[in-house]
Amino acid sequence: MAAPQGNMYPDYPPPLGGEQEKYLLNSLKDFSIAHGLAVRPTPSYVSPETDPAVALATTAPVTLFPSLFPRVCFEQARSVIGAYNELYSAIASDETWLGEIIGELIEIDDFMANLWNVHMKVKKEGYAQTLNLGLFRSDYMVHVDPSEPQPSVKQVEFNTIASSFGGLSTQVSSLHKHLLSIGAYPESISSIVSPSSVPPSPSVPELAKGMAKAHEAYGKSSGGLQTCVVFLVQDPERNVFDQRHIEYALNENHGVRTFRLPFGRVLQDTRVDSDRKLIYTPPHTPNRQYEVSLIYFRAGYAPSEYISQEAWDARLHLERSAAIKCPSVLLQLAGTKKVQQVLATPHSPHLKRFLPNEKQATEVLKTFAPIYPLDTSTAGQEARQLATDPATAARYVMKPQREGGGNNVYRKAIPELLKTLPETQWPAYILMEMIEPPAQSNVIFRNGESQKGGVICELGMYGACLWRQGEGDGQREVLENFDAGYLLRTKGDDSEEGGVAAGFGAIDSACLVDV
Amino acid sequence: MAAPQGNMYPDYPPPLGGEQEKYLLNSLKDFSIAHGLAVRPTPSYVSPETDPAVALATTAPVTLFPSLFPRVCFEQARSVIGAYNELYSAIASDETWLGEIIGELIEIDDFMANLWNVHMKVKKEGYAQTLNLGLFRSDYMVHVDPSEPQPSVKQVEFNTIASSFGGLSTQVSSLHKHLLSIGAYPESISSIVSPSSVPPSPSVPELAKGMAKAHEAYGKSSGGLQTCVVFLVQDPERNVFDQRHIEYALNENHGVRTFRLPFGRVLQDTRVDSDRKLIYTPPHTPNRQYEVSLIYFRAGYAPSEYISQEAWDARLHLERSAAIKCPSVLLQLAGTKKVQQVLATPHSPHLKRFLPNEKQATEVLKTFAPIYPLDTSTAGQEARQLATDPATAARYVMKPQREGGGNNVYRKAIPELLKTLPETQWPAYILMEMIEPPAQSNVIFRNGESQKGGVICELGMYGACLWRQGEGDGQREVLENFDAGYLLRTKGDDSEEGGVAAGFGAIDSACLVDV
Known part of the structure; x- marks a missing residue:
């Protein structure tokens, strides 16, 4: 997010001659489509009149080369x-x-x-399900601190809902390995990139396994219905193949029945029965009912999706059901930046509370960039000083507590914005020390065009966790806890917002290098 | 090709309600792209200005349902x-x-x-390679003869060059099985279609295996170069994924290096060395040379591709090289309809000559529809009578000897055309009894649109054969001979020409039924 630090590999990626670029791009375009590394095109690329049936697809935004990433950080x-x-x-x-x-x-x-209100209503009635599934993605950037011997990762955010690109990441590392194997890269690359230096990302099978474990733990329908997993989705969804790959793995590897349910259709297509089982009736087979074991949220995570009371009714409807939620309202709230902030506030007691294992807590702590509240606490007062002074603010980013991105405020814009906001609204933001990533370059291919330039990489690590909530606060039994692959997301370093789907970057894979 | 016979399954496929069709189509569109069952769109679908980089793709033309096909015929x-x-x-x-x-x-x-001239020139010099690879596809239609207790297959043509759709056929049977497994078909279908009734088509791995066997038999480069397989292709090629799937299988399953070489670039990018090894220099790595073990022709099969002397020079250049040709000129010529005709002319002695095994010959003979020459032989004279009389011509199709389709003449159009042709040109055609396929229906999805109606299915059986030519005529040693999957190609029964890529049909899979 800051101006990148000195480029350790100024010659990477190597320049491409005309024929070489043509060969690389043709190989990339064909391999991606042949392997479902695809998105539906944007309306600016293909007008809706050209493709009213939405049958066209294109290569997902990807980098031409795997980006270099310090092995120690990975x-x-x-x-x-x-x-x-x-x-x-x-x-x-x-x-x-x-x-x-x-x-x-x-x-x-x-x-x-x-969201809290949804929780409170269900709490009053009593939760009908004690099982919880988290499919997490912890996002990091490499931080180069000249005073440290080695770079380290610093957390950008922790996603507890709708962590995307796990369905495509597996294909991107395959793509880059393929391009390497067919000699699509200049030969000079071989001193840096080898087949073993690009780790595969098993995110597709592992995320599917996480869901399968939850589905299995839910058990059979007491009413004799077939059970199913419901993917709660936006409609239309350009990033549909990202979700479909996980769905197909769930079907094929685990024999689990799946459905896609647009968020706007929750109240029409599902009902909560007297035992609070969530019953789904597919619109295409109105005489057939399924009991929902798990709702996997790929929608319903952003404020913009809750424009009507009906959306909140739908969320409450799902939350009070006996289906396992991935995530529950509480787990979605746990992913707020405010939580990240209180954990990462220097000398915070909270981390130890949740991670009694001292070694684990120490390692997690190392991945935090210092984060300050903008409230009236001691740390908050200190932060307000840093944020209102343009000289010090230049090392910080101010982020809203909400999910979804798009509203971060950088550096000298911080004091300017704060001047326009009443102080009562300041606590809606947190102040975070800028992570200083290394300078590096790559070529991004998206919408049929390639653009070369300086880039910033964000590494996402997927994790899956299934647990059973106990009676008291913090009481729980963890049933499953495993790694679920990785995502490298790369964007131009002149863009200050992330999000490949939103149009600012590409999916990438990591070429691990020793630094 | 004739008016279809009575429909044995008038209720298949079942009608689809609005929601059911939507679910089926969404499932089909997503699964196909996720699994590379794709083509580059036609210019009428997506204009070149919309997608100058050719990065868009769409679902390959497919049927919504597997077509019913008599098990006995399959x-x-x-x-x-x-x-x-x-x-x-x-x-x-x-x-x-x-x-x-x-x-x-x-x-x-x-x-x-x-073509013959190319062969004669190489013969004069002496062939530099005795190994031959055939990747064949024998195409059939079901023939219903009311006087027979069971339907049988009758051969439409035998392809010895550029047999297409083997790369996509594997995915179509997967698609139909997937749609069945997720309940995308009306439940009434279950009395006819079950997972075991749709045979998988292993055409991708088996065709790749055929090439790998040839590559292996070619042996190492004596000059110390890396060996490779070259796919000779048209450029541009909309059906590129069909070819790519086989290429990827060859890479991944067998570790064979592959390149795509446009037919128009043969003379620029390859040379024949003093040992007549075919040396390929990829345009993107001009300092790196490869020795070509096998040339797989997906171009150079049609007269329209030989518009210049350079094209013939290129063909000769390849034929005289030591690379294994799939196919050689002689093998391409063996696939001409004239050969099919002399084999299928009633009481022909030729079949026994090449298939001394009597049982084999008998079984092959059963797959022939009677075919007559239009020359001045006894059978030819008989055929001329049949063809010039509109009453008898109505049961026949007249086909040019050449490959490529597009010029067949049907029924009453035959005598009309013959009137306009000098008799000296008549031997360029053969006369074939029309195959009378059963009436059946399906829905074809192509270019984002679905069309329901009567269809005719053509079953293609892929076979792979590797042999070493001996000294004398007909002398050879067969090294490999195996089945390589199947293709079902389905077109509207009002269209009298085949060819999915040409815009008249769709790729399908077979649901085997007992009749």
């Missing part, structure tokens, strides 16, 4: 996946603690207030 | 694959016999004359 991020699974399952299980944190935001953030 | 066609491999390898090995057959056509068919 291993660091991988080594804490299990600890993060522990941490966030513990946080989501501690309603009292979470309530205190969220309580501070409710007055200034309607979205969180409404 | 087994009949499968049972003769090995015999057909024997037959055509024997024909291509008998230059004297083939020369006599082709000799009759040379004066009236420039394309064959030129």
Whole structure:
């Protein structure tokens, strides 16, 4: 997010001659489509009149080369996946603690207030399901601190809902390995990139396995219905193949029946029966009913999706059902930046509370960039000073507590924005020290065009955690806790927002290098 | 090709309600792209200005349902694959016999004359390679003869060059099985279609295996170069994924290096060295040379591709090289309809010559529809009578000897055309009794649109055969002879020409039924 640090590999990727670029692009375009590394095209690429049936697809935005990534950083991020699974399952299980944190935001953030309200209503009635599934993605950037001997990863955010690109990431590492194997890269690359330096990402089978474990733990329908997993989706969804690959793996590897349910159709197509089982009736087979074991949220995560009371009714409807939610409202709330902030506030006592294992806590702590509240606490007062002074603000990013991105404020824009905001609204933001990534380059192919330039990479580590909530706060039994692959997401370093689907980047794979 | 006979399954496929059709189509569109069952769109679908980089793709033309196909016919066609491999390898090995057959056509068919000329030039110099690879596809229709208790298959044509759709057929049977497994078909279908009734088509791995066997038999480069397989292709090629799937299987299953070489670039990018090794220099790595073990022709099969002397020079250049050709000129010529005709002319002695095994010959003979020459032989005189009388011509199709389709003449149009042709040109055609297929229906999805209606299915059986040519005519040693999957190609029954890529049909899979 900051100006990148000195480029350790200024010659990477090597320049491409005309014929070489043509060969590389043709190989990439064909391999991607042949392997489902695809998206539906944007309306600016293909107008709806050209393709009213939505039958066209194109290569998902990808990098031409695997980006170089310090091996020590990759291993660091991988080594804490299990600890993060522990941490966030513990946080989501501690309603009292979470309530205190969220309580501070409710007055200034309607979205969180409404989410909390959904939880409170279900709590009053009593939760009908104690099983919880988290399919997490912890996102990092490499941080180069000139005073340290080695780079390290620093967490950008922790996603507890709708973590995307796990369905395509597996194909991107395959693509880059394929391009390497067919000699599509200049030969000079061989001193840096080898087949073993690009780790495969088993995100498709592992995320599917996480869902299969939840489905299995849910058990059989007491009413004799067939059980199924429901993917809660946006409609239309350009990134549909990302989701479909996981769905197909769930079908093929585990024999689990799956359906896609647009968020806007929840109340029409499902009902909660007297035992609070969630019953789904597919519109195409109105005489056939299924009992939903698991709802996997790929929709319903952003405030913009809750434009009507009906959307909140639908969320409550799902939350009070006996289906396992991936995630529950509490787990979604656990992923708020406010939680990240209180964990990463220097000398915070909270991390130890949830991660009693001292070694785990120490390793997780190392992945935090210092994060300050903008409230009236001691740390908050300190942060307000840093944020209002343009000289110090230049090393910080100010982020809203909400999910979804798009509203981060950088550097000298921070004091300017704060001048326009009443101080009562300042606690809706957190202040985070900028991570200083290394300078590097790549070529991004998207919408049929390639663009070469400086890039910034974000490494996402997927983790899967299934647990059973106990009676008291924080009481739980972890049934499954495993790694689920990785994502490298790469964007131009002049763009200050992430999100490949939103149009600012590409999916990538990591070429591990020793630094 | 004739008006279909009575429909044995008038209720198949069942009608689809609005929601059901939507579910089926969404499932089909997503699964196909996720699994590379794709083509590049036609210019009428997507204009070149919309997608100058050719990065868009769409679902390959497919049927919504597997078409019903008599099990007895499928087994009949499968049972003769090995015999057909024997037959055509024997024909291509008998230059004297083939020369006599082709000799009759040379004066009236420039394309064959030129092909034969290529062979004669290489023969004069001496062939540099004795190994031959045939990747065949024998195409059949079901023939319902009211006087017979069971339907049987009758051969439409035998392809010895550029047999297409083997790369996509594997995915179509997977698609139909998937749609069945997720309940995308109306439940009433379950009395006819079950997972075991749709045979998988292993055409991708088996065709790749055929090439791998040839590559292996070629051996190592004596000059220390890396060996490779070259796919000779048209450029541009919309059906590229069909070819790519086989290429990827060859890479992944067998570790064979592959390149795509446009037919128009043969003379620029390859040379024949003093040992007549074919040396390929990829344009993108001009300093790196490869020795070509096998040239797989997906181009160079049609007269329209030989518009310049350079194209013929290129063909000669390849033929005289030591690379294994799939196919050689002689094998391409063996696939001419004239050969099919002389084999299928009633009481022909030729079949026994090439298939001394009587049982094999008998089974192959059963798959022939009677075919007559239009020359001045006794059978030809008989055929001329049948063809010039509109009453009898109505049961026949007249086909040019050349490959490629597009010029068949049907029924009453035959006498009309013959009136306009001098009799000296009549021998360029053969007369074939129309095959009378059963009436059936399906829904074809192509270019984003679905069309329901009566269809005609053509079953293609792939076979692979590798042999070493001996010294004398017909002398050879067969090294490999195996089945290589199937293709079902389905077109509207009002269309009288085949060819999915040409815009008249769809790829399908067979649901075997007992009749």
